[in-house]
Amino acid sequence: MKMVLAVTLGIAGAATAAYVATDRETPSPVIASAAAQGAEPVTIWRSPGCGCCDAYAEYLRAEGFAVNVIDDRDFDQRSIEMGVPERGIGCHLAMIDGYVVSGLVPSEIIERLLDERPDITGITLPGMPGNAPGMAPAKTGTLRTYAFGPEGVAVYSDE
Template sequence: MTVAGGIAFVTLSAAQDTGRTPATDTAGTEQTVPSRQITIWRDPSCGCCDAYAEYLEGNGYRVMRIDDPNFDRRSVEAGVPEQGLGCHLAKIDGYYVSGLVPAEIIERLMTEKPDITGITLPGMPANAPGMAPAKTGTLKTYAFGEDGVTVYADE
């Protein structure tokens, strides 16, 4: 059992083989370039979501913001564990990203293309992008999907 920010998760082995390859190579077609377009559903009164969107834009992403006071319900419907909700929900290249996940972790997700539904950084950690001018210290990000919840990054 892992505890992060007061939230307990039962984790599966991070070394679990999902059988999915990082990139699908189809004969006669170009390899897909990861998207730089990300959509964020957020509570319209959340200032950290705007700061986070600006952080992503500063890291080369094109961000579409959608006001959604029920983003938490949308998050659970997308598969984010209730006890692991972040302060907004985003989607990029078919993956859900919940919370203030650092850009380098999103980059890793887009490069590795694991067989998961998405990743989440639960809560609103004070040292996360959007809450602080820059990420400081370590942040524990979780992967979620059909196989349950695992630690995706602890950096």
Template sequence: MRNKLSLAVYLALATPALAEKPMTVWRDPDCGCCDAYVDYLRSENFEVHVIDDRDFVNRSVAAGVPERGMGCHLAEIDGYTLSGLIPADIIRRLLHERPAVTGITLPGMPANAPGMASKKTGSLRIFSFGPDGPAVYSDE
């Protein structure tokens, strides 16, 4: 029993973490928080492809992001649209739950969001959007 447990621990430590689904991020090339957010996502094992796009606002509107709910960049992962500095655990929750929404957004650039702060403090209100309109998705 002890050898099996030792082998299980060894394999868990020796096996690299599985990468998350690939994600594309459209962002303004002059935005430093977007660079920090992409670094954060990569540290959370997301495979991120970055596209410089100074017109991501129009791209966001075309993707269905409510104008009053827009974040500082746009992303796509596994059929969902993401707007803003959404924490990795919320993205994983979205991909696990698979709700019938177009996507989720964290409006603006909250000071305690990934890419803005080194550590999340307080709560972040994240909204879903889609055919049924906007709704609170997470208030963590």
């Protein structure tokens, strides 16, 4: 198992240190508690070597999230098992405060999800839109994000 120490700045510039697992399926230990630092912890499962997923993780860190990235060759199967509709799978899978987040969802939509706390399983931005965080230097244009859960699939945001 290969581990890499990553130190990032969280909310209010507080340093957050975490070991980032590169070839295991469970989150690795966080040295400085993300909750104590005020950063929302995020676990991302991604296809090994995916550059846009690395860029997205850095984007979330810059937005104040404490991110742990896990390489998972079967993240698409994990996505389905966690409730993401097959046609809604994004380029990686994340778990944020009990919600499943699939794809390159902008931070303001994740923050809205965490503020509103709807009774859904999660949200997804399917595919790899070229104007999404992780694919472009900054989000441009409209990105349609979907909510999914026991009640089905519906548009969550058209931002």
